[in-house]
Amino acid sequence: MPASPAAVLFDAADTLFHNRGLADLFDGWERDGDPRLTRACLDAAIRTVGGRGLWPADSATGSQRRAAWTDFYRLAFLEAGHPPPAAAAYAADCAGQVVDPAAYRLFGDVPEVLDALDAQGLPLGIVSNFDPLIWPILDRLDLRRRFGAIVTSYDAGCYKPDPRIFRIATDRLGVPAEDVLFVGDSPYSDVGGAAAAGMTAVLVDRTGAHPDFAGPRVTDLRALLHHHPGAERG
Incomplete structure (x- = not known):
């Protein structure tokens, strides 16, 4: 693990x-054989629409959240070349x-990783661009109890990579x-934002999506427990 973090x-x-x-x-759509439904095509369309600044804003209610994500995916499926009726149906799904x-x-x-970190007595936290939907997710996955600080963009009023959201978490944990x-x-949002806030930052790249990333990178969180992957610090 890098630099014996606190x-x-x-x-x-x-x-x-x-x-x-x-x-x-x-995965099911990709098996249909339509090139406009391949994962590569849809991922590219999602990145394009998101790159226009159209990611859904945090939502306070379930109905607002569903409407915002439906509209976002509708735009993505249109970007991928689907006619409006099909785009609307796929987006709703x-x-x-x-x-x-x-x-x-x-x-x-x-x-395994959380158990190991907890056994070392390390304070743990989450910093996430998420709205209140995160709480039932964390509860269903039995994660909430594991973290001493959970900071969301909805509560912080700012999004990663803004260094302020990271500093809220460190203040709550009482660690520099x-x-x-x-x-x-x-x-960008995680490694770049954390480094700008003065932290050591490591990218987890489970699918190999960032082979050219120049900073420290692991494909499995367990690697953090067994070796020093390097560090990027602001």
């Missing part, structure tokens, strides 16, 4: 857990999975930022 902070989605229901939808706490699953390495390890799956 605390460890994690991103949430696609670091600790993932949406299995959404993945199953995408995707949004239904996003807003369902039961659709989320822990990654297999997470319990320079003594904290942050682990997340986004080079």
Whole structure:
């Protein structure tokens, strides 16, 4: 583990857990043989729409959340070349999975890593661009009790990579930022934001999506327990 941190902070989605229901939808569509429904095509469309600043804002209620994600995915399916009626239908299916706490699953390495860190007496926290949906997800996955600080963009009023959201977490844990390890799956929001806040930052790249990432990178959280992957610090 890098530099014997005094605390460890994690991103949430696609670091600790993932949406299995959404993945199953995408896998099923890819088997249909329509090139506009391949995972590569849909991922590219989602990145394009998100890159226009159209990611859904945090929502206070389930109905707002479903509407926002339906509209986002509708734009993504239109971007992928689907006609409006099909785009609307696919989008409704995707949004239904996003807003369902039961659709989320822990990654297999997470319990072992959290147990090991807890055994070392390290304070743990989460910093996530998430709205109140995170609470039923954490409860279903039995994660809430494991973390001494859980900071969401909804509560903080700012989003990663803004350094302020990271500092709220370190303040709650009572640990200086320079003594904290942050682990997340986004080079920009997680590694970049944590480094800007003065933390050591490590990218978890489970699917090999960032082979050219120049900073410290692991493909399994258990690697943090067994060797020094390097460090990027602001």
